[in-house]
Each structure stands twice: as structure tokens, then as C-alpha cells.
Amino acid sequence: MSKILMVATAADSLTLADGSEHATGFWAEELVVAHRELTAAGHDVVIATPGGKRAPVDPGSLTAANVGSEEVVAELSSYLDEIAAELKAPLSLGEVTAADYASVVLPGGHGPMADLAFDAALGAILAEADDAGTVIAPFCHGPAGLLSAVRPDGSFVFAGRKLTVFTDEEELSGGLGENTPWFVAAKLRERGAVTEAGAAWTSYVVRDGNLISGQNPQSSAAVAAAVLEAVQG
Secondary structure, eight states: OOEEEEEOOOOOEEEOTTSOEEEOOBOHHHHHHHHHHHHHTTOEEEEEEGGGOOOOBOGGGGSHHHHSOHHHHHHHHHHHHHTHHHHHSOEEGGGOOGGGOSEEEEOOSSGGGTTGGGOHHHHHHHHHHHHHTOEEEEBTTGGGGGGGOBOTTSOBTTTTOEEOOSOHHHHHHHSSGGGOSOOHHHHHHHTTOEEOOOSTTSOOEEEETTEEEESSGGGHHHHHHHHHHHHHO
């Protein structure tokens, strides 16, 4: 089976528009669902972060109010406990060789807005992976990481590519609202990406060649399924 690189944020705080700090990290449902489905299919999932720093979970993603019930919170927490060692001591993005992996998966949470969007090592990985036709799969706020992929001439690697991402509407209605420091979907459009969207808070996946993207947490399972189909097919 294949090795799959899962790129997680190492940021546990995001500075909001009003200058206050917001506790963040990866969104539990997104990382858990993708990791669990890819691993269950027999693939070796390797977690990597900027500098090999601990990958923190967004505390808001482990509340019944945000995930539906205490039972879901317990399920997610249990799985995170199972992979705690991987989250505590992940691989450093600077040590990654893109050619070693069949896919690069980027779950969200607001954390990627604080680090992955500006990480040069991630940008190099994504550029190399895209040039090789490797499956790249960001979802929810994970596509913020795509912004790091800039060519030496300043051009954006994913300009002109179709993708989906946590929408401005979703950010305003159920995300950080007006206090968000910047909108990921809007920023991707500014850089030349072609964003598409389904109904808010419903599963929606877009595939453009080797680029597979999901709109929100509800898209986690569908993204994992699309990655499995692409890698195995």
C-alpha cells in the first residue's frame, strides 16, 4: 500500500481582526475521519507539521455544540488518544521528500491560517507534488495551506485550478464571523484559484486532476473516499 502525508497545523492560536487571540489547532473530525479511513484502507499515514512541532487539536472541535453530541466527542477523543504519539512528535515538513508519498492530505481547523499558509517548506512540497501529479487533498480550512505554494517567479502554483474550501458564507455564519483576520476562499480567488461551493454545511467535493478538495467538516469522509479512489485507481 501507499504512504500518505497528512499535513497538520502546529498553531494553537490565531490572531483575530481585533487583535485578540483565538485558541485553534486542527479540527478533530477532519483529521480523525481522514486518518482513520486512509489507515483502515491499509495506507501508511505520516503526520507532518511545520518544524515537527506538536499538532494541537482545536478545543472547539471537541464540544458537543460543534460536533453534535457527547458521544461523537468521546469517539473523536478516543481516536486522538490512539494516535497521540504521532501528534506529539510528527515529522517536520522540512524533512519531507514529496516523491515518497502517493498523496498529500491537509485537514483544516483555523490553525492553517496561522502557519501552513505561509510555510515555505510546505510550499515546496506542494509544488513538487503537483508537478509530479501526486494527489493533493486539502479540505475545509486546509486549502489555506495551498497559498504557500509559490513559484520562484512569484506565480501561484494553483492559479486557474478548480477547488472548494470553507466558504465566506460559512465563515460568517458559523466560523469566526466578522472577526476573522482573512477569508481563505476570498484569498484563494485573489491568487487566481477558481472556487466552487455547494450548499453551506453539506458535503461537497471538487476534483480537478490531481487536486481533490472538500468544502467543510461535513466533507471529510467524501474527501477520504476520493483520495482512496485516486490513489488506488
